[in-house]
Amino acid sequence: MTASRNALYGALLLLPAAVLLWVFTYQPILATLGNSLYSTPRGRRASVFVGLDHYQTMIADPVFWKALTNNAIYALTTIPLSMALALAMALFVNAKLRGQGLVRMAYFTPTVLPMVAVANIWMFFYAPDYGLVDQVLGLFGGGGNNLLGSKETALGALIVITIWKEAGFFMIFYLAALQQISPTLIEAAELEGASRRQIFRRVTLPLLMPTTLFISINAVIGAVRLVDHVIAMTKGGPDNATVLLLFYVYQVGFAFWDTGYAAALTAVLLVMLALIALFQFGYADKRVHYR
Template identity: 55%
Template sequence: MNQATTHAHSAANTNNAATPQAPRVNRAERRLHNLFGWCLLAPSLILLTLFAFYPMLATLWASFHSRGTARRPSVFNGIENYRDLLSDPTFWQVAGNNLLYAGVTVPVSIALALSMALWANARIGGRGLVRTAFFTPTMLPMIAAANLWLFFYTPGLGLLDHFTALFGIGPTNWLGQPGTALWSVMAVTIWKESGFFMIFYLAALQAIPPDLREAARIEGAGRWAYTRRVVLPLLMPTTLFVLINALINSVRLIDHLFILTKGGPDNASKLILYWIWEMAFAYLDQAGAAVMTVLVLVALGLVAALQFMFFDRRIHYR
């Protein structure tokens, strides 16, 4: 029995010796792999640091300092700049303008983009011409589009006044009245952004399997029922993507205002980004511009967090 046990142990040791062991990665090779990975990440990290992280931290630091001059350098004053900004009536007027601007342009642009995408995706003659017509405003530069609409809004000579004259309405200074200036800027934004958002909806519509339409027809569903119960739920991820982009665009409009209204009359059409530029470069109030920038970044961060924590988990069609 002892001899059998001895032979068994010998055979096991022989098998273990014959089995190849996994090569051990030494510390030098592991460090080399880590160094190679950091070298691949270095260009992106450098660019993000120079153009994103450092400006963000510098803006946050500047928002806690007073307005400096050549004779009197800036000093740390805590949240005093935030108190001054929140007590400024112009801030609330500009914030109200931007909320109204976003509340009108975002849903209207999305609704028009979806309608145009459904039309451009339908089996109609001249679909290529329709798509080109819808997308043409997007290809125009911001300044060119603003100058085009500036001609439309010219009192007495513009196309809009010629149209309203057919109904007996006299010339109107669309960009020079507080009641119409912001709405005129909204019209330009909706006209320009709807075609851009249409492209995303059109791509999403073309990605829907045609078998779903055939199945809906077999079940007796009409066009409206198929659109409401199948197409729109499948387009919800695209809608969320377009919504976030539209919200971001609503706080970074500045080109149109330079050409059309310059924020007037009496701040009636002034929006957040234009006011930040005005404070920083026209009034040389770097601290006030930094405070406003920080508040905008916080608001956009909250919107992004809301997207990933709430909407992104509930919109996907299952």
């Protein structure tokens, strides 16, 4: 077989995947970037080129800024907390433990549930007066809260749900990584006189860093991607207290039918995610892999 023949076969083998990627990923991205420079077509008015108009609107849009701030708060709390909780759970179920399989399954269950089902369960937990959370609070004399209905607590309530859902998923990765660490390394550290805390801080944690990076990338994506519960529970309210970026994109695009502006919002979202991913892969990756 000649070299050119080989290249042809190679290209043909790649073709199906390439076509799918192009049609469903890259072409829509480029189309979105393009659309963000055009006005939204309405009725008989076809879309016209408006340049950076949408982006100027965005800068002046208080809801956009609210969504950005909310999303930042949402990400900066859910990511570290769910990862810390995942690590703690993984350490717990990695130890010798009665009913280990059952505990692992229990921790993983929230991951299996669809987000809308999760929202349904938590709607009940958060219900004023008769909901689980309010009843517990009532025992301490703090009942009568509408956690999802007040501006101060609504975002926090959603953050709790996200942590609850994500931690079990991340735990699986930490658990797998913990089981990869050679017990001899831990024994060697013990023999050298390291305390349990020192072993965790100086051996286990550094050896988990590649996993931590992987999980953090997933967590960032999750923090932007997971908006099902916003749609199911609060619809961004009250008073935009729970508007997240992707939810705002959805609202602008599919509730207000301002597709041009939604495209511009999407473009900003994409650029932000790309920058974060670049940092994670380009900078953190080099510091985290030891081989």
